[in-house]
Amino acid sequence: MCLPHEAPPEAPPGTETRRVPPGRRPPRRPAPPAPPPPPPDDDEPPVSAAPSPEIDPDLWGDFAVFRETFLVYVSHARYNAALRVFGELLFEMVLEAWGHWPEQPEGYIRSHLRAAVADLRHLQGYLTTQGENPPEDEPYEAHLCRMAVRMSREVGGVAEQIERELGPWRGEVS
Amino acid sequence: MHELAKKSTAAPTPPPPSGPAVSPPIIRPADFEDYPAFREVFLLYFADPSANATLRSFGILLHEMVLDFWGHWPNHSEGLFPAELRAAVADLRHVQGALQEWTGAALPLESEYDRRLAEVGADVARRIGEQTDRLEAELDFFVGRAS
Incomplete structure (x- = not known):
C-alpha cells in the first residue's frame, strides 16, 4: 500500500485501453505531474484483480x-x-x-419491493449506459453492448411489473 | 455484583429518530449514477432520515474517490467491459435472491393483498433469473467456460 507521500504503482504493462467507467466528476484543476514511481520490487507477488463473485440467489x-x-x-x-x-x-x-x-409507512413487503424496484432501475440505467457506443472494431464488445441494451429493457420491464402492482401510494396518510 | 460492573455505565439510550421513516427513492434509470455504492435493499434499513442521508453521502464520496483511483489498480483479466457486465449479473442475482426470500413460504403474509404482492415478486424473481441466465451464458461462452 502507498503512503500518501508516495506515488501509486503504475498499472501493469501491456494493458488494454480501458473504457472509462460511468461517472460524473466535478470540474477540478489539472493535477501536477506525478513523480516517477519506484522500480518494481521483484520479490513482491503480482496483484491480480478481484473478480465479481458469482452470487447464488x-x-x-x-x-x-x-x-x-x-x-x-x-x-x-x-x-x-x-x-x-x-x-x-x-x-x-x-x-x-x-x-x-421509524417503521416504513407502506409496511414490510411493499417497502421491500420498492427497494428492489429501485435497485432494478439502477441496473436498468447501468446496463443502458454500458450498451452505449458499441465499438466498430471490436465485434464481441459490440455484441455485448447490444445484449446490455436488451437486458436493460427487460430489467425495466420487470421493475415496471412490480411498480404497476404497488401503484403510486407510498404510505401517505390522507 | 463485581466491582467493575457496579462502575460501568448503562447502555446509552438511542437518540430519537430525526424524522419519519425514509422510503426507498424512485430512481430514474438515467440518474443511476446518483445512487452508486449502496444497495437500496440495504439502505431500506436506515429508516432514520439523518442516518440514511449520511450513508448516501458517504457512498457518493466513496464512489468519487474510487473513480479517481481505480486506474492504479490491476486490470480485470477478461477486460473491463465483460467485468462490468458480470458485476451487473451479480447484482441481478442479488435482487433475484432477495425477492425469492421476501416472497417465499417462510414469510408470514397477513392479507390477501400481501399474498398477491408476494406472487408478483416471485414471478419477477423467476423472470430476472431467466434474463440473467442468458447474459451469464453469453459472458461464459466468450471466455470458453461454457459447459
Missing part, C-alpha cells in the same frame, strides 16, 4: 451492502475484501439499530 444476504457494479472498480483484491468486510459490519450494526428507527 439463495445467499443474497452475504452480499447485502455494496453494489457489485461499484465494487468492480475496486479491483485491488485487498481493498475489495476490506470493503466487503466493512459492509458486513455495517449490515450487522444496522440490523441491531433499525428497530430504534
Whole structure:
C-alpha cells in the first residue's frame, strides 16, 4: 500500500485501453505531474484483480451492502475484501439499530419491493449506459453492448411489473 | 455484583429518530449514477432520515474517490467491459435472491393483498433469473467456460 507521500504503482504493462467507467466528476484543476514511481520490487507477488463473485440467489444476504457494479472498480483484491468486510459490519450494526428507527409507512413487503424496484432501475440505467457506443472494431464488445441494451429493457420491464402492482401510494396518510 | 460492573455505565439510550421513516427513492434509470455504492435493499434499513442521508453521502464520496483511483489498480483479466457486465449479473442475482426470500413460504403474509404482492415478486424473481441466465451464458461462452 502507498503512503500518501508516495506515488501509486503504475498499472501493469501491456494493458488494454480501458473504457472509462460511468461517472460524473466535478470540474477540478489539472493535477501536477506525478513523480516517477519506484522500480518494481521483484520479490513482491503480482496483484491480480478481484473478480465479481458469482452470487447464488439463495445467499443474497452475504452480499447485502455494496453494489457489485461499484465494487468492480475496486479491483485491488485487498481493498475489495476490506470493503466487503466493512459492509458486513455495517449490515450487522444496522440490523441491531433499525428497530430504534421509524417503521416504513407502506409496511414490510411493499417497502421491500420498492427497494428492489429501485435497485432494478439502477441496473436498468447501468446496463443502458454500458450498451452505449458499441465499438466498430471490436465485434464481441459490440455484441455485448447490444445484449446490455436488451437486458436493460427487460430489467425495466420487470421493475415496471412490480411498480404497476404497488401503484403510486407510498404510505401517505390522507 | 463485581466491582467493575457496579462502575460501568448503562447502555446509552438511542437518540430519537430525526424524522419519519425514509422510503426507498424512485430512481430514474438515467440518474443511476446518483445512487452508486449502496444497495437500496440495504439502505431500506436506515429508516432514520439523518442516518440514511449520511450513508448516501458517504457512498457518493466513496464512489468519487474510487473513480479517481481505480486506474492504479490491476486490470480485470477478461477486460473491463465483460467485468462490468458480470458485476451487473451479480447484482441481478442479488435482487433475484432477495425477492425469492421476501416472497417465499417462510414469510408470514397477513392479507390477501400481501399474498398477491408476494406472487408478483416471485414471478419477477423467476423472470430476472431467466434474463440473467442468458447474459451469464453469453459472458461464459466468450471466455470458453461454457459447459
